[in-house]
Amino acid sequence: xxxxxxxxxxxxxxxxxxxxxxxxxxxxxxxxxxxxxxxxxxxxxxxxxxxxxxxxxxxxxxxxxxxxxxxxxxxxxxxxxxxxxxxxxxxxxxxxxxxxxxxxxxxxxxxxxxxxxxxxxxxxxxxxxxxxxxxxxxxxxxxxxxxxxxxxxxxxxxxxxxxxxxxxxxxxxxxxxxxxxxxxxxxxxxxxxxxxxxxxxxxxxxxxxxxxxxxxxxxxxxxxxxxxxxxxxxxxxxxxxxxxxxxxxxxxxxxxxxxxx
Numbered sequence: 001x002x003x004x005x006x007x008x009x010x011x012x013x014x015x016x017x018x019x020x021x022x023x024x025x026x027x028x029x030x031x032x033x034x035x036x037x038x039x040x041x042x043x044x045x046x047x048x049x050x051x052x053x054x055x056x057x058x059x060x061x062x063x064x065x066x067x068x069x070x071x072x073x074x075x076x077x078x079x080x081x082x083x084x085x086x087x088x089x090x091x092x093x094x095x096x097x098x099x100x101x102x103x104x105x106x107x108x109x110x111x112x113x114x115x116x117x118x119x120x121x122x123x124x125x126x127x128x129x130x131x132x133x134x135x136x137x138x139x140x141x142x143x144x145x146x147x148x149x150x151x152x153x154x155x156x157x158x159x160x161x162x163x164x165x166x167x168x169x170x171x172x173x174x175x176x177x178x179x180x181x182x183x184x185x186x187x188x189x190x191x192x193x194x195x196x197x198x199x200x201x202x203x204x205x206x207x208x209x210x211x212x213x214x215x216x217x218x219x220x221x222x223x224x225x226x227x228x229x230x231x232x233x234x235x236x237x238x239x240x241x242x243x244x245x246x247x248x249x250x251x252x253x254x255x256x257x258x259x260x261x
Contacts, residue, residue, distance in 0.1 A: 007130055010042055013075065013082060015055045019047040021089050022139075023131035026123035033210050039081045043120075043127070049086030068116045087120075095120065096139065102147045110154065119203045121148050149196045152203075153259050156193035160186060160256060167245065176241040183248045187231055190252035193259040227251055 007025070014023060027041030028034040046052055053071035054064055061076040071086040095117055102110060113121070125145060129136035163185050170178040192202050195211055198219070202211045212225045231251060234244050 010040070010082070011130055013077075014042070014044060014084065015052050017046065017048070017052060020052070020131065021045045021047070021092075022129060022136045024127045024129045024136060026127045027083075028207070030123075030126040030128055032126075033207055039083045041123070042082060042084045042130075043123075044084060044086045045089055045092045046086060047089050049088050053084070053086040068114065070116070070120075096143055099147050099151075100142070100144045102144075102151060104147075104150050104154070110151070112155075113151070115203065118148075118152070122201045122203045125201070145199070148201055149199050152196035152201050153193050156189045156196065157256055157259065160189035160193065160252070163189065164249075171242065171245060176238045177236075179241050179245060180236050183234075183245055184232065186248055186252050187228060190255040190259075191228060194255040197259040197261075 010025075011023065014020070022043075022045040024043050025041065026043055027039070029038050029040065044052060049071050050066075053073050057075070063072075063074040065072050069087060069091045073084040073086070075082045075084070095113075098111060098113070099121055104110065121143075124140060124143060127136075127140065163182050167179055167182040167186065170176075170182060188205065188208065191208065191212065195202055195215060198215065200211050200215050202208060209225075212228060216222045216225045228251075231244075231248055234247075
């Protein structure tokens with residue numbers, strides 16, 4: 001974490017209530033990707049999240065919105081933006097149970113998560129509790145994050161396979177512009193599947209480079225990052241799209257195979 005902040009002062013920004021179960025920090029700063037301009041992401045799990053989120057305050061720069069299951073309050077104090085996300089206790093518990101109960105050894109349909117749900121689960125990997133720390137850590141220790149890894153492997157491979165079919169169609173009719181875009185997507189899905197296999201889940205596209213860098217450092221595999229950047233920056237030239245497609249498929253297919261093992 002590069003940004004320094006007072007955790008006790010953060011607690012003072014949240015309305016007092018005996019209906020709050022947990023308060024924790026998460027997000028890019030806690031994951032080690034933040035910088036001096038990063039928001040401070042605070043999560044509040046409560047029996048009445050809407051009331052807490054919409055309780056009036058004296059801050060002049062404040063925005064309240066609802067996104068799916070969450071009630072969000074943005075506050076700016078001394079040029080620092082605080083993002084408070086309030087979730088209902090039952091929804092929070094149900095989401096964790098849904099993840100823990102996933103069964104990948106079945107022919108049945110695997111339940112799906114929204115992008116916001118995946119993001120919330122991913123952030124729990126790096127969460128730091130501010131309230132009811134012992135109880136919160138007990139919950140963290142009982143979350144099956146391996147199921148999150150496997151889920152993202154499967155869903156990214158599904159997306160890869162679908163876009164690979166689209167690429168074949170685009171190439172067959174010489175739609176090179178669409179082919180070029182699809183090849184970038186194949187890079188993304190194959191790498192996200194491969195990284196998830198090794199526990200490096202990536203719900204936010206902007207962090208793919210940082211995730212690959214961390215993987216390269218941890219596993220001593222700088223070649224993976226270098227090859228990705230080389231293919232990502234490949235210039236658009238119609239007469240070379242098929243060559244680009246072959247290089248990209250040669251790079252991504254082994255990643256998909258390794259992710260499936």
